[in-house]
Amino acid sequence: MTDLRDDDQDDEQVDGQAIDALALLGPNRYAPELTWPALRDTCRALGVGRVVVAPPLPPDRDLARAGRRLVSLAESTAADPVRAIPLARVDPWEPSAAADAAELLDSGARGVLVHPWEDNFRINDVGLLTPLLHELRAAGAPLVVEAGFPWVAEPAQLADLARRFPSVPVVATRGGHMNMSGLSGAAMLAALRQAANLHVLTSGVYRQDWLEQVVGAVGADRVAYASHAPVFDPRLEFLRPRALPEPATRQAVLAATATRLFER
């Protein structure tokens, strides 16, 4: 794989220190499987030393088993140059969702991913999500939300959830973007201003100056780089944080924010 690092850029966070804050690893009902060797090789080529991995929806829909696989992977890569940081994934409609999340958080998962679009729930359906949020609060772990979907994971809905559980970090994929007209970018910035525990991942965001605007408005500690592979292409996504003008901002987005969120 081509090394896409910019040798002219003075950036100490590339060369193994950067964290990819989300990749969807394993058998995937809706897309070709992203395997660990493929993801690891991509991370090596980009200079990423740690990668947060979560299960996509597996063909057998057994999210608990998929989560346990990632916890085992994290244990087996703990001393490797590229290390996996596991997330659990649950479907809140499943009666065992909160208990499954608790078990996986106890065994090494560093947070929980939910996908309101694939699993058909509103992210601010408080009645449905409260048991899960209580487990996350008890574990001091973040909720990662597949965001950018109309009706179920809109920016204002994310802010509503985050405000109701202020001690739980809520992390939105895709910068919360649902469109390329600039509308959801504005809505997500408003959401970030409303909820101090709401964060965004950089994958696929519309406009680099939006990222810079978010950093200026709420701080780089609310923004983390994520490839969101295989939905997005890590070779392109890695260029977004690398294009941020300030070294301190790049350091935060490429490593510090994700370290604080996922390396408790």
Place this chain on the structure above:
Amino acid sequence: MIIDFHTHVDDVPALGWHLAASDVLAQMDAAGVDQAVVMTITDAPEVNEDALQRIAATCAASGGRLHGFVRVHPWYEQAAELVAHALDDLGYRGVKLHGVSTLADPGGEPVLRVLRAAAARRAPVLFHSGDDPFVTPWEIAAAAAAVPEATVVLAHMGGYAHTADALAVAEEFPNVLLDTAAMPYPAAIGAAVERLGAHRVLFGSDAPGCPVPLELAKIRLAGLTDAAQALVLGENARRLLDGVGA
């Protein structure tokens, strides 16, 4: 020759947006881009009454590097006249329409009137396409079908969730091309070239908000042959721009 088919210059104090031609040119220089299509983000005659003259002056001062596309609001009775004036008298090379900012139905008569004015001058019409009402590819297909002599370009290749629709529309309507601006999937560019041919895909950045170097890297990640890449990066744009008024 690299031509960026999608950049913006405008000044909208109400939004705090100041998109300067110097910023666009600086990004082009950093990325090795020779020329660019430039347009406002407001829809004439709304907001900035002197928009046509400002873009024309910007292009005239660029030493041939910037080519203006006139962005109009189709609801206004004079929209087609503005297009004709821009193309006939002010040196513009195309038209931009944005269904989100104008709420103009792509298949409605106000839009078709603009499209016909452009087609009469062989000027391409760049439609914002994406994930909102009035800008999805199949809605814009109604315009392409109604005015088959018009050259319709779907900016952003359908945005986040409508890239497959953008490709399908372009397959069905031979007068539809795609621009790559801001669309985040390099593989979709490869798929578009494979299914439509490289002559139907145009490199665009959406600068200055979207960095030209990053958007250019996206094309180079798409796995195109050298010949296909040359078409996408510049030859297709050159063909469209040179064809205006011919």
